[in-house]
Amino acid sequence: MLIVPESAxxxxxxxxxxxxxxxxxxxxxxxxxxxNFPVIREAIGHADALYGFKSGFDRAGLNLGLKSGGYWPGNEARGLTNHQSTVFLFDADTGQCRAVVGGNLLTALRTAAASAVSIAHLARPDAKVLGMIGAGHQSVFQMRAAVRQRSFEKVVGWNYHPEMLSRLADCAAELGLPFEAASLEELGAQSDVIISITSSQAPSLMDAHVAPGTHIACMGTDTKGKQEVEAAILARATVFTDEVAQSITIGEAQHAVGQGLIAETDVNEIGAVINGTHPGRTSDEEITLFDGTGVGLQDLAVASAVVERAVAAGVAIEVAF
Incomplete structure (x- = not known):
């Protein structure tokens, strides 16, 4: 069995x-x-923590396994990341555990990669302004991944706690882009692409804020009750997601479906756009929305890739198990 520690x-x-x-x-x-297999996510009744499992099997890549972890809100005070996770990979032919991989940074990278994939396939080619809602730990990963997909000329940002916007400003400066703090109304009016990465229980971005032609990536809603954008936006947009079943139950679409604004059949797989079986964006005026709920197969894919690189670099730790 191989071990690839978080530090590597x-x-x-x-x-x-x-x-x-x-x-x-x-x-x-x-x-x-x-x-993907059904998600388990529970409050454990200790340390205010949420803990769970995401798992699945990719027959094409022969990736079988799970990610175990969750959210410990008190970790920051201890000098630790609030999100903690570990990925376990199993041999698809024998069922033996083949690798244990640190999952904290990989979770941030795969979440950012998902929104970047949506931007690559759904945002207007001429998108120039990137709007960021949320300034937490994940926000800088989102920004760095997004700017690789379009020739953005400016970043505008909003956060419930404005004092945290310096994180976005510093990241934009690192990327050579000007940054502007904005109200949600201003952010919506200016942005060609909006990434929302919050843990909100109530919508921040409202339907009236969103201009025609915008692409929105909702990356924070992964639990029942969470909500980042007004449900009416999904009724106006063409909606895409990583997995439809998760989108309508624990993702952003849970609210629009629950209110009868859209049906399950109105939620499309982003994979269909990648494969060419769905046209994706069909006009410059169309609003597109990607509901990134986060699936276990993402974790297995990036973990498998990192194991290959760790073996090639000679840094994977092999242990008898």
Whole structure:
């Protein structure tokens, strides 16, 4: 069995490789070559933590396994990342555990890669302004991945706690882009692409804020009750997701479907666009929305890729098991 510790991930996995792995697994899901197992996610009644499992099997890549982990809100005070996770990979032929991989950075990279895939396939080619809603730990990964997909000239940002916007400003400066703090109304009016990455229980971005032609990536809603955007936006947009079953139950579409604004059949797989079986965006005026719920197959894809790189670099730790 191989071990790739969290400390080794940063030197092994890049944003481009994460993009490639996630794009491929979305395509495999839409072809029926890969599928996710039901998600388990529970409050454990200790440390205010949420803990769960995401798992699946990709027959095309022979990736079988699970990600175990969750959210511990008190970790930041301890100098730790609030999100903690580990990926376990199993041999698809024998069922033996073949690798244990640190999942914290990989989770950030695969989440950012998912929104980047949606931008690559759904945003207008001439998109120039990137809007960021949320300034938490994940936001900088989102921004760095997004700017690789379009020739953005400016970043505008909003956060519930404005004092945290310096994180976005610093990241934009690192990328050579001007940054502007904006109200949600201003952000919606200016942005060609909007990434929302919050853990909100109530919508921030409203239907009236969104201009025609915008692409929106909702990346924070992964649990029942969470909501980042007004449900009416989904009724006006063409909606895409990583997995339809998750989108309508724990993702952003849960609210629009629950209110009868859209049907399950109105939610499309992003993999169908990648495979060419769905046209994706069909006009410059169309609003497109990607509901990134986060699927276990994403974790398995990036973890498998990092194991290959770790073996090639001679940094994977082999243990008898």
């Amino acid at each position: 991930i940063a030197d092994l996995m890049t944003a481009d490789e994460s993009f490639t792995a996630v794009e491929a697994v979305f395509a495999a899901m839409s072809r029926g070559d890969a599928y």
